[in-house]
Amino acid sequence: MTTATEGRELTEVGPGTVMGELMRQYWIPAAQSSELARDGAPVRLMLLGEKLIAFRDSAGRVGVMDHRCPHRCASLFLGRNEEGGIRCIYHGWKFDVAGNCVDMASVPPHQDFKHKVKAKAYPAVERAGVVWVYMGSSAKAPPLPAFEILDVPDDEVSVTFIQRECNYLQAIEGEIDTSHFGFLHAGHVDPDDVPEDDPVHHTITNRAPEYHITDAAWGTQYAAYRAAGPDSTYWRFANFLFPFWSQAPNGEFGSHVHARAWVPLDDGHTMFCFLRWKPGISALTQPQPAFKDGRPIGGTGRSNKFLPNTTDWLGRWRLVANASNDWGIDRAAQQSNAIYSGIDGIHLQDQAITESMGPVTDHAWEHLAPSDQMITRTRRRLLMAARALRDKGVMPPGAEDAEVFRGARSGYFVSDDKSSWQEIYARQLAEAVHPSPTPLRAAE
CATH class of the missing domain: 2.102.10.10 (Rieske [2Fe-2S] iron-sulphur domain)
Structure with a gap:
């Protein structure tokens, strides 16, 4: 359970706040x-x-x-x-x-x-x-984070910005919660309609994965696992990276090079910044499979519709579907199970859920489950790092040694490897496709 004091420390990001000062130790994607x-x-x-x-x-x-x-x-x-x-x-x-x-x-x-x-x-x-x-006070700015996605030429990077009307922590926690996939996004999909060789098959046949959770040099990491036949395991690795980055398991581990920022605009608004390597294989690059009655995962929506940008302080990259119109929820589609949530589109479904909690959720109302261990571990990791910076001047992970981020990768795969999960991750990472690092790592 997160106390009221801890909740404020985690969610408040303005000048002089504990978390705000932590975030000022890093480069922030702004526009x-x-x-x-x-x-x-x-x-x-x-x-x-x-x-x-x-x-x-x-x-x-x-x-x-x-x-x-x-x-x-x-x-x-x-x-x-x-x-x-x-x-x-x-x-x-x-x-x-x-x-x-x-x-x-x-x-x-x-x-x-x-x-x-x-x-x-x-x-x-x-x-x-x-x-x-x-936005920090150091006379010498830190290096840019050594994300693999910053190694590739700019023309190979897809950039997406989407504003979300909620606290950054709610957005991050939606990212690092993999157990919701089988319900929010795929609750309408019948396991019998999914081919056994489709990666989604295992998330549909078993909607309650088990987890390994650990602190990592870059933040926190989880490995969700499910049986994939008598001798194999379906793995979904994902990461939280300081101070507000995530890597979701929505692509093939071997080429899924990306980073997703949840930038706090203020306490109640967040800018999602998604950087993706175009040649990588992910949910955005693969044809969307249609299952029974033509119903794909997440509904039919594959793109996000935006309102025109305005010159307001919070007038950029806002979605047409938002709280004012109930995120376009279709109750008929929900009732008929054409779309489990009634909301069309994976990103929009996530957006609706986290925005529905209010600008800053009251964590005292929560009853966390074993499937929420990644969330509790990440909260504690953030909180301890922010307090260490405030009380002892200890720099948070990656602020000085940006190369720690290079060891982070997310994605899914099936393996018959019986080694420890950390060894399986290291072996997959070594065998993955890696864009060649550029010499321009410092913030020149």
């Missing part, structure tokens, strides 16, 4: 590179409870800074992005991407003091089609 046009309009960003703007200057460099002009606090979102910087429209003061004041147009030259004024700006880099921001 898609395509959202920022050279000399184009600034974009409002909300990250860790801070109101920021992002813009791309005349040279193509990205700036991310507090939206308030340090002169009189007018919003730089209204500013003119021109000639290498953002100019406040109130008095014409101009700032470059590093926050340096480069022009005080309203001040006589002999009274100019621009060298003493600096906007609050954060370092920003681009990789894999994403703008990454470092």
Whole structure:
């Protein structure tokens, strides 16, 4: 059971909070590179409870800074992005991407003091089609995480952003809970309709997997297992990676190179950032099997429909189906068991469940089961790391040694190997397809 104090420590991410300070030790995916046009309009960003703007200057460099002009606090979102910087429209003061004041147009030259004024700006880099921001206080930014997906050329990476109206922890915990798959996504599928060689077969025939759980160098890991005949086991390995990343087992382990971030915008809103290697074999690259009466896993929906982006602080990458329309639930489809949940689409089903808990769920209402061990282990791992940073200055996993993330991979496979589960994982990882690492690992 999570106490009220622990719940606050885990879920509150604003400046000065225990978890907020932990997250500031890492690079944070903030926006898609395509959202920022050279000399184009600034974009409002909300990250860790801070109101920021992002813009791309005349040279193509990205700036991310507090939206308030340090002169009189007018919003730089209204500013003119021109000639290498953002100019406040109130008095014409101009700032470059590093926050340096480069022009005080309203001040006589002999009274100019621009060298003493600096906007609050954060370092920003681009990789894999994403703008990454470092919001920590260290003079030297940490390296980018050594995810395999950041090793591949940008044109081989698929990037998806989707906003979710709930706390980041609820979203992560939905990711690392594999036992819901056989119900929420596949409750309408009859095991007799699934071919034995289909990977989904084992999750349908046995909807109550058993687990191995452990702390890992990068965070936590689970191995869900089910019998796959008399001599084989169906494995689903997945990971939580500090501070808010997950790797889901929704692809073949040998080539499923991806990373999924659940970035806290504020305590009640999260941005899902999904980076996937296009050549990898996953649920998104394989034809969707249709079972009895043409009903596929998760329903017929394979894509997400978005509302137009707005300039609001929380106006980016919102789904058309949301709490205001009950996520498009079809009660007739639910009642007839055409779609178990009545909600069409795997991602949307997950989104509806975690958003239905409210912006920040009250953990005192929970009655956790043995199948929730990955959730409890991850909560404790996060909490202990945040407290160690606060109380002893101990840096959290991966903040300094980003290479620990390179050992993380997720996915499914069937094996007749009778070794320990850790040995099976290590052997599968060694035999997997690995994109060649690039020399650009540091946040240059």
